[in-house]
Amino acid sequence: MIQARGLRRTFKSRGTTVEAVRGLDLEVEAGEIVGLLGPNGAGKTTTQRMLATLLVPTAGEATVAGCDLRRDPNGVRRQLGYVSQSGGTNPAAKVDEELVTQAQLYGMSRGAARTRAGELRELLDLAELGGRVIRTLSGGQRRRLDVALGLMHAPRLVFLDEPSTGLDPQTRANLWTHIRGLRERGATILLTTHYLEEADALCDRIQIVDAGTIVATGTPEELKRRISGDLVTFEVDDVARATELLRGWSDAREVTAVARGLRVTVDRGDTQALVLMRALDDAGLKIGALHIAHPSLDDVFLTLTGRSLRDAPPA
Amino acid sequence: MNELDYYCYLRTLDAEPIEAPMLRDAMIIFRYQMRLLLREPVWIAVVLVQPLLYLALFAPLLESIVKTPGFPPGDAWQVFVPGLLVQLGIFGSMFVGFAIIAEIRFGTVERMRVTPASRFGLLLGRVMRDTLVLLIQAALLTLIAVAFGLRVPLVGALITVGIVGLLGVSLASLSYAAGLWLKSEDALAPLLNMISVPVLLLSGILLPMSLAPRWLQRLAQVNPFSHVVEAARAAFRNDLGDGALVAGLVAAAALAVVGLTVATRTFQRESA
Numbered sequence: 001m002i003q004a005r006g007l008r009r010t011f012k013s014r015g016t017t018v019e020a021v022r023g024l025d026l027e028v029e030a031g032e033i034v035g036l037l038g039p040n041g042a043g044k045t046t047t048q049r050m051l052a053t054l055l056v057p058t059a060g061e062a063t064v065a066g067c068d069l070r071r072d073p074n075g076v077r078r079q080l081g082y083v084s085q086s087g088g089t090n091p092a093a094k095v096d097e098e099l100v101t102q103a104q105l106y107g108m109s110r111g112a113a114r115t116r117a118g119e120l121r122e123l124l125d126l127a128e129l130g131g132r133v134i135r136t137l138s139g140g141q142r143r144r145l146d147v148a149l150g151l152m153h154a155p156r157l158v159f160l161d162e163p164s165t166g167l168d169p170q171t172r173a174n175l176w177t178h179i180r181g182l183r184e185r186g187a188t189i190l191l192t193t194h195y196l197e198e199a200d201a202l203c204d205r206i207q208i209v210d211a212g213t214i215v216a217t218g219t220p221e222e223l224k225r226r227i228s229g230d231l232v233t234f235e236v237d238d239v240a241r242a243t244e245l246l247r248g249w250s251d252a253r254e255v256t257a258v259a260r261g262l263r264v265t266v267d268r269g270d271t272q273a274l275v276l277m278r279a280l281d282d283a284g285l286k287i288g289a290l291h292i293a294h295p296s297l298d299d300v301f302l303t304l305t306g307r308s309l310r311d312a313p314p315a
Numbered sequence: 316m317n318e319l320d321y322y323c324y325l326r327t328l329d330a331e332p333i334e335a336p337m338l339r340d341a342m343i344i345f346r347y348q349m350r351l352l353l354r355e356p357v358w359i360a361v362v363l364v365q366p367l368l369y370l371a372l373f374a375p376l377l378e379s380i381v382k383t384p385g386f387p388p389g390d391a392w393q394v395f396v397p398g399l400l401v402q403l404g405i406f407g408s409m410f411v412g413f414a415i416i417a418e419i420r421f422g423t424v425e426r427m428r429v430t431p432a433s434r435f436g437l438l439l440g441r442v443m444r445d446t447l448v449l450l451i452q453a454a455l456l457t458l459i460a461v462a463f464g465l466r467v468p469l470v471g472a473l474i475t476v477g478i479v480g481l482l483g484v485s486l487a488s489l490s491y492a493a494g495l496w497l498k499s500e501d502a503l504a505p506l507l508n509m510i511s512v513p514v515l516l517l518s519g520i521l522l523p524m525s526l527a528p529r530w531l532q533r534l535a536q537v538n539p540f541s542h543v544v545e546a547a548r549a550a551f552r553n554d555l556g557d558g559a560l561v562a563g564l565v566a567a568a569a570l571a572v573v574g575l576t577v578a579t580r581t582f583q584r585e586s587a
Binding site: 078 | 336347354425426427428431432
């Protein structure tokens with residue numbers, strides 16, 4: 001659905017040149033939810049805006065929904081639904097005015113646009129709000145309206161820029177349900193986020209973006225496994241013997257002594273912990289309080305960039 | 316909604332033949348903007364009351380200077396009302412750029428720029444709304460002036476209102492271009508002030524340039540708006556064969572074309 005090669009974008013401001021995106025490659029298959037995860041200022045929004053025809057890339061090529069980004073921007077626009085970070089509604093307009101006008105700009109007739117507006121309001125829990133003036137909506141309602149506006153023309157490809165920023169946890173979970181629903185209806189979704197939970201909960205594949213390039217890509221599980229491994233922590237009666245035994249065990253990537261026990265880093269905690277326990281048991285060691293921990297995406301980010309996503313300075 | 320329904324929309328989109336998409340998009344935006352405008356009662360009051368204020372509070376000043384040597388032919392109303400109409404054309408439309416800055420902030424401009432809608436249509440729909448408001452104001456102002464004692468031939472009045480419409484198209488477009496370019500009220504306000512004062516003073520709107528010394532008249536020649544004012548005055552005198560009328564019409568039409576071209580280019584530009 002998206003093939004991008006060597007995307008690059010520089011901004012000039014007050015004599016200095018800022019490289020927001022530097023040589024970014026991206027592949028998105030039809031039917032996937034792909035997340036661009038990274039701190040503020042990593043170049044996620046710039047990447048999305050380039051792919052949405054809002055910014056011309058300084059260098060690089062891309063095909064979006066089968067259309068060449070440079071040669072056929074209108075072809076891209078017709079098939080793309082774009083929901084920007086800050087949304088795009090006039091507070092003085094009514095909900096259905098925005099929805100219907102938006103659909104008409106995609107060539108839909110007024111009647112079809114009205115029907116579609118009603119369906120989408122139903123789908124996004126805005127059913128009764130068609131006649132409401134937008135400034136009277138709650139934050140969550142307004143965000144769902146932003147999403148509805150991006151979906152009016154039933155796009156095959158949907159870009160969501162920080163879809164759940166500023167929403168309370170319950171509204172966020174609700175929005176996630178709607179986004180998953182979109183994929184079930186056959187849409188492909190490219191979203192940006194700096195929330196680990198969001199990337200983890202929603203994305204089939206994550207592209208970790210830092211300083212304008214993609215530093216890692218994979219499913220949330222793959223990324224966590226590949227980069228950090230799982231931590232298996234347990235108590236054991238003879239720490240010294242257990243350590244000696246595990247040093248010779250090739251699956252243990254790292255063995256650290258902790259209070260009354262050991263912590264072992266392995267690739268897959270769920271299957272290898274059992275093998276590990278059996279080996280120790282066979283050697284006659286007594287094991288207690290076993291604990292398997294999966295690394296978070298923040299651990300992944302830390303490993304890749306040397307910084308924590310949570311501590312990354314805001315742009 | 317299942318997947319099939321979902322994609323049916325795409326097919327209906329493709330199947331629908333769209334004639335003159337530019338004008339269709341312009342009409343969509345025009346209707347949308349009109350609805351928003353009509354929801355603001357304050358706006359409507361301003362639109363209606365402004366012309367009345369000009370006539371009631373400024374016209375009496377002119378009565379006493381009509382007899383000054385160098386004052387052009389026609390009575391005070393015939394000289395003053397055309398100037399006032401041109402002023403309305405300039406000032407009634409040159410501040411619309413503030414509205415587009417607000418829209419940039421709302422994100423609606425960007426949202427519409429991601430649609431396949433024609434960039435010219437996105438601009439034209441807005442300019443059409445501004446021009447319609449202006450034409451209503453101009454017609455009202457002329458009618459009220461008639462009630463105050465203005466005598467004007469119908470054709471002359473219609474030509475003048477048409478000229479005002481062209482000015483509206485031009486200046487609204489240029490103002491949108493400036494708003495899109497600067498993206499900040501704090502930058503747009505001084506720019507508009509810087510432009511509007513010399514345009515006003517060198518156009519003979521307030522007092523006819525025939526009262527001015529030679530060097531000031533020469534300077535005014537360069538200002539296209541002074542020709543527009545001359546044309547409007549000729550139309551009001553029913554002097555339809557006057558060369559000034561043709562010159563003014565050409566100037567107004569040229570301003571409209573330049574305005575639309577510049578603004579469409581700005582709408583097409585990526586960062587706008």
